[in-house]
Amino acid sequence: MKNLEIINTYLRKYKIESVFPEEVQHLLSLDNFAEGEVICSQGQLAKNLYILVEGKIKVYTTSAEGRTLILSFKNPVEIIGDIEYIRGIDIINTVEAVSAVSMISVPYAVLKKYAKDHAPLLNFLLDIITEKFQLKNSSLTFNLFYPVEVRLASYLLSVSSQEMESPDGEKGSMVHIRDAANLIGTSYRHVNRVIQKFLADGLIERQRGSIYVKSREGLKRLAGDNIYE
Amino acid sequence: MKNLEIINTYLRKYKIESVFPEEVQHLLSLDNFAEGEVICSQGQLAKNLYILVEGKIKVYTTSAEGRTLILSFKNPVEIIGDIEYIRGIDIINTVEAVSAVSMISVPYAVLKKYAKDHAPLLNFLLDIITEKFQLKNSSLTFNLFYPVEVRLASYLLSVSSQEMESPDGEKGSMVHIRDAANLIGTSYRHVNRVIQKFLADGLIERQRGSIYVKSREGLKRLAGDNIYE
DNA sequence: GATAGGAAAGGACATATGTCCTAAAAATCA
DNA sequence: TGATTTTTAGGACATATGTCCTTTCCTATC
Numbered sequence: 001m002k003n004l005e006i007i008n009t010y011l012r013k014y015k016i017e018s019v020f021p022e023e024v025q026h027l028l029s030l031d032n033f034a035e036g037e038v039i040c041s042q043g044q045l046a047k048n049l050y051i052l053v054e055g056k057i058k059v060y061t062t063s064a065e066g067r068t069l070i071l072s073f074k075n076p077v078e079i080i081g082d083i084e085y086i087r088g089i090d091i092i093n094t095v096e097a098v099s100a101v102s103m104i105s106v107p108y109a110v111l112k113k114y115a116k117d118h119a120p121l122l123n124f125l126l127d128i129i130t131e132k133f134q135l136k137n138s139s140l141t142f143n144l145f146y147p148v149e150v151r152l153a154s155y156l157l158s159v160s161s162q163e164m165e166s167p168d169g170e171k172g173s174m175v176h177i178r179d180a181a182n183l184i185g186t187s188y189r190h191v192n193r194v195i196q197k198f199l200a201d202g203l204i205e206r207q208r209g210s211i212y213v214k215s216r217e218g219l220k221r222l223a224g225d226n227i228y229e
Numbered sequence: 230m231k232n233l234e235i236i237n238t239y240l241r242k243y244k245i246e247s248v249f250p251e252e253v254q255h256l257l258s259l260d261n262f263a264e265g266e267v268i269c270s271q272g273q274l275a276k277n278l279y280i281l282v283e284g285k286i287k288v289y290t291t292s293a294e295g296r297t298l299i300l301s302f303k304n305p306v307e308i309i310g311d312i313e314y315i316r317g318i319d320i321i322n323t324v325e326a327v328s329a330v331s332m333i334s335v336p337y338a339v340l341k342k343y344a345k346d347h348a349p350l351l352n353f354l355l356d357i358i359t360e361k362f363q364l365k366n367s368s369l370t371f372n373l374f375y376p377v378e379v380r381l382a383s384y385l386l387s388v389s390s391q392e393m394e395s396p397d398g399e400k401g402s403m404v405h406i407r408d409a410a411n412l413i414g415t416s417y418r419h420v421n422r423v424i425q426k427f428l429a430d431g432l433i434e435r436q437r438g439s440i441y442v443k444s445r446e447g448l449k450r451l452a453g454d455n456i457y458e
Numbered sequence: 459g460a461t462a463g464g465a466a467a468g469g470a471c472a473t474a475t476g477t478c479c480t481a482a483a484a485a486t487c488a
Numbered sequence: 489t490g491a492t493t494t495t496t497a498g499g500a501c502a503t504a505t506g507t508c509c510t511t512t513c514c515t516a517t518c
Contacts, residue, residue, distance in 0.1 A: 063374045064453065071369075086359045092366065117348035125355060130315045133362045137321065140300075140369045144414030145292045147474065177496085185373030190475055192497065208484075209496065224293065376504065406466085419505050421467060437514075438466065460518090467512070475504070486493070 010053040033097040046084035055101030070183040158228035239282040252343040262326040275313035284330030299412040387457035389442040
């Protein structure tokens with residue numbers, strides 16, 4: 001199967017065939033990334049708009065002091081490079097493939113030439129970006145209002161339910177402790193402390209760097225209704 | 230001067246005459262709010278898109294437990310209700326007039342009918358929303374990476390420089406301590422502690438609930454380059 | 459001007475979180 | 489298999505921040 005066909009299959013699958021005008025459709029390309037590969041790096045010049053159509057990615061930022069903060073994990077459909085396209089700025093956050101990943105990409109130049117005023121694209125971007133905004137808004141308030149214990153409970157709930165949906169089988173709701181710490185914005189050490197508490201209460205089990213959820217009910221009690229998003 | 234004329238003056242002033250199509254222009258109205266008045270409340274049904282054209286507003290959210298977090302202060306031009314319009318959701322945050330405020334308002338119904346695919350409006354919204362997103366993104370990372378001392382220094386820098394620009398005269402760079410605490414997401418008590426430190430170092434002066442900046446240089450040293458936005 | 463009421467500042471203590479280091483466990487390699 | 493290295497878990501202590509309460513200072517009022 002040719003790339004163009006694959007691309008069209010994805011566009012149909014996610015019902016975004018009409019997002020790009022004719023002239024642009026031919027100029028879409030399909031980029032594949034291996035697990036662990038960096039898709040784009042904070043601070044670099046942004047050139048392409050990407051649409052995640054297959055696999056899972058991780059978006060994170062690194063502080064001047066070298067600390068890492070995971071901003072989100074994303075599954076299809078998701079857009080990367082949208083903010084940078086519109087604002088004309090360098091890449092804000094680093095994006096890395098967590099599994100094998102396929103992305104449809106379009107150069108900014110093409111979009112600027114053929115799709116600057118293409119309402120379907122603009123509406124699509126608005127939709128995606130407002131969703132991102134809302135998510136970011138809730139994480140901000142959530143992080144400032146609640147302690148790590150609540151945030152971790154909430155994160156475990158959100159991740160474990162998502163994993164359920166994907167046909168991952170036994171590995172099911174495994175969560176890497178280091179990821180959790182970086183996502184919540186706290187130290188590995190402190191997450192470990194909280195984990196001990198959860199363990200003592202029989203809410204989770206631990207296995208070599210990973211957690212899996214035993215009692216969603218118990219976690220819900222801790223998290224209140226404050227599930228991520 | 231008729232409202233319509235005033236509205237047109239503002240549209241010209243902020244160079245957004247072409248954002249709305251003809252049919253919508255006639256349906257714009259001008260709403261005025263007194264200092265302290267609530268413009269829209271978290272959780273309510275959203276009905277209008279607002280454009281802030283005069284005065285200063287405060288956007289904040291309240292947690293289930295009743296704690297308040299100030300998300301931002303905004304000056305013209307700013308849009309309120311954009312996310313809600315696009316996503317079709319209830320109002321996310323409460324917005325309150327800090328000074329006397331004028332806003333141009335348009336019912337969602339009008340926009341949906343006449344401007345759903347009006348590229349200038351869509352591009353305008355994209356511009357505003359991506360800016361908001363970026364700001365929120367930086368506050369999130371900033372809040373998670375740095376302690377209150379750094380955040381307060383950074384906030385004081387950002388506010389005092391903005392105030393300079395406005396012709397406020399002597400009151401210049403006065404900052405309310407309670408506002409600062411709520412914006413930074415910490416307790417009044419703790420901000421007070423940090424203030425004592427700043428006072429001891431001669432960075433600021435205090436006067437009955439307000440701070441004013443004495444040494445931007447000193448604060449900069451504390452904040453690193455991490456000025457808000 | 460004296461006084462009551464309310465807002466602002468600060469003290470004392472508890473809790474949350476970070477840093478640094480050590481112990482335990484697993485993985486790697488000879 | 490045993491030794492070495494790497495990764496993970498946890499201990500000890502320091503710092504950051506929250507809560508509650510007391511004190512201090514302003515301001516309005518008579």
